[in-house]
Structures are given as structure tokens and as C-alpha cells.
Amino acid sequence: MRYTLLLHYSEESPESLGEEALAEGMRRMAAFAATLHDAGVLLSAEVLQPSETTTTLRRDADRLQVQDGPFVDAKVQLGGTIVIDVPDLDAALEWASQAPALDWGGVVEVRPGAVHTVDGSWVPNR
Amino acid sequence: MDAAGSGSGGGSSPPAGSGGRDGGGSPAGLPTGAPAGPPIVSPDRAIAYSAAAHAARDSYGRLVAVLAANTGDLALAEDALADAFTTALERWPASGIPDNPEGWLITVARNRQRDVWKSAAARASAPLDLATTDFAEPFDAFDAVDPLRIPDRRLELCFTCAHPAIDEAARTPLMLQAVLGFDAAHIAAAYAVPTATMAQRLTRAKRRIARARIPFVVPDRRDLPERLPAVLEAVYGCAAITWRDDADSLAGEARHLAVTLAGLLEREPEAWALAALVTLSLAPPRSGPYVPLEEQSPASWDAPLIDEGEAYLRRAAALRGGAAPGRFELEAAIQAVHLDRRRTGTVDWAALRTLYSALLAVAPSLGARVAAAAVIGRTDGPAAGLAALPAGGEGFQPWWATRADLLRRAGDEVDSDAAYAHAIELARDPDVRAFLAERRSELR
Structure with missing residues (x-):
């Protein structure tokens, strides 16, 4: 069963964070990924650039609207995703509880997948 | 539990935090x-x-x-x-x-x-319809079944129903339905919500179990302390919403669940204490006019149930060893002290006071604080009882009933009369209302 961990946290810049905290954060994210990988549960992981770099599209009355900035303007933003494959929700929650974001005042959503692609075709999560 | 303590007040009430006293x-x-x-x-x-x-x-x-x-x-x-x-x-x-x-x-x-x-x-092998994907695929679904050896997996089911990923408000209803087999209409009536609302809540919870794959397992020893309270709480809720039913009906089923849970867990003190509490709570009669516990004739109590409840309570205490008693053990002990009047002929108010102060330290619910004030009114006098009534209880029927009783004992008939009026207005149970009205009429 595939679950996506949606990591939400308030965005910091290298300046606001300080060099030391930034390095510590990166070290902990590296360790978290390595732990998931070594356990054989990690499918993919991605940390996103700050939401100020995002571009949002929508179509209004057949006109494509392009807007700078995130869809929802909030202090806490989606900052990364991790996809894991584990037997059940308890296992997913156990891994999610080790996410460093939780120690940074962040929030982790654990969401089961419905379908995902294999070689360009959708297959159900099971 | 305030059923145990507020004998002086109007509370034949279910445990604090329950779904509703008129569930019967x-x-x-x-x-x-x-x-x-x-x-x-x-x-x-x-x-x-x-x-x-x-x-x-x-x-x-x-x-x-x-x-x-x-x-x-x-x-x-x-x-x-x-x-x-x-x-x-x-x-x-x-x-x-x-x-x-x-x-x-x-x-x-x-x-x-x-x-x-x-x-x-x-359906899943056909071209995929993304809008309707619901792939709760059974894992090891059709392993060989030996129908003569059906394993007991109710404990797993209880933990699933009370999983932290399930909406807290749905846990007890889910347990009532899945483990005890109540239908949505009964549960809805007990919670005083429309059947459709309850049915939807239950459906949503079950869909969540399937889709998010909440496992059917008993947590291991490491996680058990964290997960058990929600299960006990939900079982307690099952007992609470049947509080005014008699032992042969829904309340008996809730007791059965509590005792089963304790038996399956074997060595959990609070599970045995909950079994004791639910069992002892069923000993006084539940039909007929409302009479406070302390004024009931012990002859009307179900002696075998009291014996059984006391045995569970002793077991809980023995399993706990030197550790401090938990909330359910204290509540069961409070009920046991009241019922011990069948042996001693008197209510041991001092023992109740000790138990309530311990209870307030671990679970200071409004119901417990009000019940404790009623007990203090007996040990330390009505003025002390009134002083112990918690602030902010004005929307809570037992608060007014206890206040009315304490004022009556203090000789303040005018204020007592007004407090009875509030208590009667808030009482939903007609038997309790009749009892309070009679007490009020005795003032003049």
C-alpha cells in the first residue's frame, strides 16, 4: 500500500534560518531518506523550492490564467512529498512520525494513494 | 460515576463525557x-x-x-x-x-x-475510471477457513474502531455497531442525532478504515499504553449511552463488551476496572421512579452482579500492583463504596471523599467535580460543599441538582427553591424531573 507523506512547514530562507540550522536540517533530511531507503519502503521523495517560486495556472472562461505564487497563500506551505510503500496505515504513521519536519513546527499529512502510473499507465494502489 | 457520587443530587446520570443521559x-x-x-x-x-x-x-x-x-x-x-x-x-x-x-x-x-x-x-482490470477508484483490496482474504476454529478477533476490531485515525466522535458508535451489532437508528437515538447523520458518520468511518487501510491488529506492547485509553473510552461510551437501560438489554451488551475486552487483554488493570465499573453500575434497579443511590434499599440491588463487579475490581487492584489507581478503578471503587452499604448499612462518606480527590487528580471532569462537591457537603458540611462546586457548571443539570440539595441542607430554602427550578428545567429524564419536583415541594 502506497502512502504519500505531505510535508507542510513554514518557509524559511537560508538567511532567516542561519547557516548552522540549515546544515542541520539538511543532515536530518538526508538521514531520514537513508532510513526509509534502508528499510526498503522509500519509493520517491522530493523537497520543493519555496512557494514564492511557484507558478499557478487556472482556466477561466477558456482563458489560461497564469499567476505567480501559490494557490493558497498561507504561512505553512507544502514543502515536500515522500512516497512510501508499507503494509498498512500504522506502518505509514510510524515512518511519518520520524519526519524531521515535525520538529520544525511542521505538519505531516499521511495520505493513501489511489492510483499511480507504471510505464505511463494508471494502476491501482494495493 | 457521578451516578455514584451525586446521590444527594439529581444525577442518575451517565458517566461524564457520555453521549447523553436519555439514551435509554x-x-x-x-x-x-x-x-x-x-x-x-x-x-x-x-x-x-x-x-x-x-x-x-x-x-x-x-x-x-x-x-x-x-x-x-x-x-x-x-x-x-x-x-x-x-x-x-x-x-x-x-x-x-x-x-x-x-x-x-x-x-x-x-x-x-x-x-x-x-x-x-x-472493474479494476477494465479501463480505469479515476472518479470511482476504491481499491480496498483484501489482503490474504481467502485463506483456508476452518469453520470449527473461528478465531476471536474482536479485540483487533475494538482497536480498529478506536484507532487514532478515526474521528473521535465516531469511535463509540462504530464499536456499538461493529462489535455489538446495534443498527444506526438505535445508535442515532442514543446520541439524539438524526439516523441519516449517524449512518453517514458510520459509513465514512468504515470507508476510511478500508481506504486508508487501518490495520486490524492489537498494538504491540510499546504502543499499547498510547492506544488503549481510546478503546476503554469507547467501551465506556457504549456503557454510558445505555446507562438507563436494564441489564437484560443494551446495557447488558455493553457490560458483555467490557468484560470481554478485559478477558482478552488479560492483564490490563484499567480494562478490569472498567469491567468492574460497568458491572457495578448495573446492580441498582434501572426502571421505575428515580431514587438516589444512597436512598435505595440494598435489597433491590442485584447481589450476584455486585459480587462479580467486586471480583473484577480486586483483580484490577492486584494487577496494578504498587502503581497508582487509574480513573476507571477509582470510579469503580466509588460505586463499590456506595454498594458496600449492603454489608455495613451506612455510606462511608470519608472513603468517598478520599476516592474523589484521587479521581479529580487524574480525571477532573465537570461531572466528577460536581459529585465530589456533593460528597464534601456530607463530610465537611453544606457550606464546604457549596464552596467546592466548580465554577462554570450552570449549563449542567447535576450542578443545579447538587447545589439545590446543598442549599436545602444549609437551610437556605429560597435559594434552594431557585436551584431546583433550574435543575428541573435542565433535566431530560422524566423520572429525574419528578424526583426533583418532589424534593422541591418538600421545601415549603
Whole structure:
């Protein structure tokens, strides 16, 4: 069963964070990924650039609207995703509880997948 | 528990934090899977019905737990079992009741699950409709079944119903339905919400269990302390919403669940304490005019139930060893002190006071604080009791009933009269209202 961990946290810049905290954060994210990988549960992981770099599209009355900035303007933003494959929700929650974001005042959503692609075709999560 | 302590007040109330005191009055509900009533008078049919109803009542939760644990799909398990009961009613009159009715039911239900699963698999292999994807695929769904050896997986089912990923408000209703077999209409009535609302809440919770794959497991020793309280709380809720029913009906089922849970967990002090609390709470009579516990005749109490409850309580205390007693043990002990009047002839108010101060340290609910004030009114006088009444209880019926009683004892008849008026206005149980009105009329 595939679950996506949606990591939400308030965005910091290298300046606001300080060099030391930034390095510590990166070290902990590296360790978290390595732990998931070594356990054989990690499918993919991605940390996103700050939401100020995002571009949002929508179509209004057949006109494509392009807007700078995130869809929802909030202090806490989606900052990364991790996809894991584990037997059940308890296992997913156990891994999610080790996410460093939780120690940074962040929030982790654990969401089961419905379908995902294999070689360009959708297959159900099971 | 305030039922135990507020004998002086108007509280024949359910435990604090319960779904509602007026939960009683609903007839004993057959499990969801069982038919609504004996449809035909033919003796064979009646015997078949009664065998099905007996299997339903007795083992509904056991069968659902087994069927759901293997597929992760609680709603499908319940539907499949309901189908099996229907089939039983059709077949048993002609074929005779099988030697092993439960094994028969579970085999038929499993076939039904398999059919549903096959058609879901067929849908899944067709071009995918993203809007309707719901792939709660059974894992090891159809392992060889030995119908003679149906494992007891109710404990797993309890932990699933009270999983932290389930909406807290849905946990007790889910347990009432899945483990005890109450239908949504009964549960809705107990919670005073429309049936459709409750049905939706239950459906949503079951869908969540299947889709998010909440496992059917008892947490390991490491996680158990964190997870057990929610299970006990939900079982307590099952007892609380049946608080005014008698031991033969829904309340008896809730007691059965509490005792079963304690037995399955074996060595958890608070599970045994909860079994004790629920058992002892059933000992006083529940029908007829409302009489505060301290004014009831011990002859009206169910002595074997008290003996049984006391045995559970001793077991809880023994298992706990030197550790501090938990909330359920304290509540059960409070009830036991009241019921001990059958031996001593008096209420040991000092012991109650000690127990309440311990209870307030671990679980300071409004109900417990009000009940404690009533006890302090006895040990330290009405003025001390009034001073101990917590602030902010003005919306809570037992608060007014206790205040009225304390003022009456203090000789302040004018204020007591006004407090009784508030208590009567807030009382939802007609028997409690009648009792309070009578007390009020004695003031003048």
C-alpha cells in the first residue's frame, strides 16, 4: 500500500534560518531518506523550492490564467512529498512520525494513494 | 460515576463525557445483520429464526471481526454477514439448523465477500475510471477457513474502531455497531442525532478504515499504553449511552463488551476496572421512579452482579500492583463504596471523599467535580460543599441538582427553591424531573 507523506512547514530562507540550522536540517533530511531507503519502503521523495517560486495556472472562461505564487497563500506551505510503500496505515504513521519536519513546527499529512502510473499507465494502489 | 457520587443530587446520570443521559428507552436491538422480527409462525421457521437470532446476538461481533480482519473492509464484512443471516432464514427451516451455525454463517459470508471482491477486481482490470477508484483490496482474504476454529478477533476490531485515525466522535458508535451489532437508528437515538447523520458518520468511518487501510491488529506492547485509553473510552461510551437501560438489554451488551475486552487483554488493570465499573453500575434497579443511590434499599440491588463487579475490581487492584489507581478503578471503587452499604448499612462518606480527590487528580471532569462537591457537603458540611462546586457548571443539570440539595441542607430554602427550578428545567429524564419536583415541594 502506497502512502504519500505531505510535508507542510513554514518557509524559511537560508538567511532567516542561519547557516548552522540549515546544515542541520539538511543532515536530518538526508538521514531520514537513508532510513526509509534502508528499510526498503522509500519509493520517491522530493523537497520543493519555496512557494514564492511557484507558478499557478487556472482556466477561466477558456482563458489560461497564469499567476505567480501559490494557490493558497498561507504561512505553512507544502514543502515536500515522500512516497512510501508499507503494509498498512500504522506502518505509514510510524515512518511519518520520524519526519524531521515535525520538529520544525511542521505538519505531516499521511495520505493513501489511489492510483499511480507504471510505464505511463494508471494502476491501482494495493 | 457521578451516578455514584451525586446521590444527594439529581444525577442518575451517565458517566461524564457520555453521549447523553436519555439514551435509554430504545428496545433491545438485534444485531444489524439479523432480521427485524420473526416473520412467520411455522415452528420450523420460528426455531430457525431463533437459532439465527441467537447466533446473531451471541457472536455477531466475533463473526464481523473475523470477516473484516481478513479483508480490511468493515462495511463489506457487515453486508456479507447480513446476507448470510438472510440466507440462513431461507434455508434452515428446510435443511435444518447446521451443527455449527457460526461456521455455516461465516462460510456463506466469505463466499459473498469473494463475489464482491471478484467483481471489484474485474472493474479494476477494465479501463480505469479515476472518479470511482476504491481499491480496498483484501489482503490474504481467502485463506483456508476452518469453520470449527473461528478465531476471536474482536479485540483487533475494538482497536480498529478506536484507532487514532478515526474521528473521535465516531469511535463509540462504530464499536456499538461493529462489535455489538446495534443498527444506526438505535445508535442515532442514543446520541439524539438524526439516523441519516449517524449512518453517514458510520459509513465514512468504515470507508476510511478500508481506504486508508487501518490495520486490524492489537498494538504491540510499546504502543499499547498510547492506544488503549481510546478503546476503554469507547467501551465506556457504549456503557454510558445505555446507562438507563436494564441489564437484560443494551446495557447488558455493553457490560458483555467490557468484560470481554478485559478477558482478552488479560492483564490490563484499567480494562478490569472498567469491567468492574460497568458491572457495578448495573446492580441498582434501572426502571421505575428515580431514587438516589444512597436512598435505595440494598435489597433491590442485584447481589450476584455486585459480587462479580467486586471480583473484577480486586483483580484490577492486584494487577496494578504498587502503581497508582487509574480513573476507571477509582470510579469503580466509588460505586463499590456506595454498594458496600449492603454489608455495613451506612455510606462511608470519608472513603468517598478520599476516592474523589484521587479521581479529580487524574480525571477532573465537570461531572466528577460536581459529585465530589456533593460528597464534601456530607463530610465537611453544606457550606464546604457549596464552596467546592466548580465554577462554570450552570449549563449542567447535576450542578443545579447538587447545589439545590446543598442549599436545602444549609437551610437556605429560597435559594434552594431557585436551584431546583433550574435543575428541573435542565433535566431530560422524566423520572429525574419528578424526583426533583418532589424534593422541591418538600421545601415549603
